[in-house]
Amino acid sequence: MGSIPARSGLVTAFDELPPFHPLNDDDVRSYLHKAVDFISDYYKSVESMPVLPSVKPGYLRDELGASPPVHPAPFDIAMKELRASVTHSTFFKACRLAGFDPANFRSIPTGPETDYGVDPVKLLAAMQADAMAGLVPTYVCATVGTTSSNAVDPIGDVAKVAAMFNVWVHVDAAYADSACICPEFRHHLNGVERVDSISMSPHKWLLTCLDCTCLYVRDARRLSQSLKTDPEYLKNDASVSGDVTDLKDMQVGVGRRFRGLKLWMVMRTYGTANLQEHIRRDVTLAKMFEDLVHADDRFEIVVPRNFALVCFRIKTTGVRAADEVNRLLMANVNKTGKAYLTHTVVGGRLVLRFAVGSSLQEERHILSAWELIRKTSSEMMN
Ligand SMILES: Cc1ncc(COP(=O)(O)O)c(C=O)c1O
Structure with a gap:
């Protein structure tokens, strides 16, 4: 058995460094509980939240100081900053x-x-x-x-x-x-x-x-043949044996997050049958919305629905006028904060997109969103 020599009287540069304060386990436990509470509260009350954030671009920059805090910030303050965070071709x-x-x-x-x-x-x-x-x-x-x-x-x-x-x-x-x-x-x-x-x-x-x-x-070999590197410092028994797939040889960087774990947890916690029902419910709700649009002859479905996205628009004569009317409808609906439509251009025409996809969406949400769209359109047409 080895022993560590006594350091009596030995002063090194290390002793002169200010102490480092790692998180202690009680704090970690308390922070993680608060984070879980924050997510659960959010999930529970999401229906009462406006679909559009009340903050403007740049809000977070103004809230944060010009430089990061020198000393630890209380966790509750850090959580408050998280609330405002925002996020293709x-x-x-x-x-x-x-x-x-x-x-x-x-x-x-x-x-x-x-x-x-x-x-x-x-x-x-x-x-x-x-x-x-x-x-x-x-x-x-x-x-x-x-x-x-x-x-x-x-x-x-x-x-x-x-x-x-x-x-x-x-x-x-x-x-x-x-x-x-x-x-x-x-x-x-x-x-x-x-x-x-x-x-x-x-x-x-x-x-x-x-x-x-x-x-x-x-053929995964075509990826690894292009991206494989073999530096001495990354060699170990497993990599040399060729028994393992080294994911660094399938990407540009070396380090990699374990994203597969999240997906594995989703598959384990929901189960395939449940996940299939989640998809089917969303598609059924989208179909319901599509049927509502079909039933109102002021509107048309522009692209046949395949999944849970409905592409529709108000019918009007004259392409330009129709685009403007549809853009206005979208803006007016979105202004209410109760539903959120996006748009695209299909075949040169502006089209409104109604997407179903949240695990918390129910039939009543679809019905109320359609009612809002109908009411807003009627007000505009009058
Ligand atoms: C068909 C398709 N491909 C790629 C992307 C890009 O996705 P992400 O930004 O999540 O990587 C999107 C995003 O909407 C998409 O719909």
């Missing part, structure tokens, strides 16, 4: 990061004839034109559940076209893949066996808090 950004010239990106126009999903014939024509012009088609990204309108690209047909040019096919199913845990939505992924990669984000619709995105690749 990622594909084009990723292409730029990968070094592709934006002049070489192609967006294939879509229309009502394909329910706003990509037409494989148009994709083929665009790829052929590029190849004829001496360019090398490299990567195709199809989307299942577009951000704008939840349109679905036919991924099997897209993959067949892409295979003619030997390009990588990625499927972005960030939102809609969650629905595919239910057998009745699984057909949206038909053809997935032909693609190279697919991503989904459980933080969008699978009750997992930000951020958690899963990337599935057909």
Whole structure:
């Protein structure tokens, strides 16, 4: 057994350092209890909160001092600051990061004839034109559940076209893949066996808090062959044996958060059947809203609903006037703080988006939101 030599009389530079005060376990316990209470209180009273924050951009900067506190701030003050915290076009950004010239990106126009999903014939024509012009088609990204309108690209047909040019096919199913845990939505992924990669984000619709995105690749070696590093200081028996998958070889950085744990906890605590019911309830509520819109002939559904997003608008004659009326309706509804509509442009027309997705939404919330939209529209039309 070893022993530590007595330090009698030895004064080192270490002794002259001011003491470091780590958190003590009683404080940690008390802080964590307060944090859980804060989240539970918020969850319980969320219905009474306005959908729009009452703070303006820059609010937090004014609340915080010009520099961080030198001495510890009481936990209750730190919690108060948390209350005000606030928070896409990622594909084009990723292409730029990968070094592709934006002049070489192609967006294939879509229309009502394909329910706003990509037409494989148009994709083929665009790829052929590029190849004829001496360019090398490299990567195709199809989307299942577009951000704008939840349109679905036919991924099997897209993959067949892409295979003619030997390009990588990625499927972005960030939102809609969650629905595919239910057998009745699984057909949206038909053809997935032909693609190279697919991503989904459980933080969008699978009750997992930000951020958690899963990337599935057909051949993980192609990732690790591009990103593997092998510095001496990271070698250990497990990595040398090749028995473990070292995730540092599938990403740019080395360190990595354990996001998979959150998803695992969600799957364990809810269970698959319950998660499927969560998706089905949201889709049923969205369908209910869609039926209400259909039943009022002042409105139209612009994109057929696939999941829990309804894209609708007030019908009026004259495109410009209709866009303005719809924008005003959105602004007036949002001003009430009782519901929150977003918008997009589909086929050159401004469209309102009604999204169902909160685990606390019930039928009565949908009915009251529709009532608010109807009442606001009637007031505007009068
Ligand atoms: C289809 C799709 N892909 C990618 C993203 C980007 O998601 P995030 O910002 O959560 O990474 C979104 C966001 O709405 C999306 O709908």
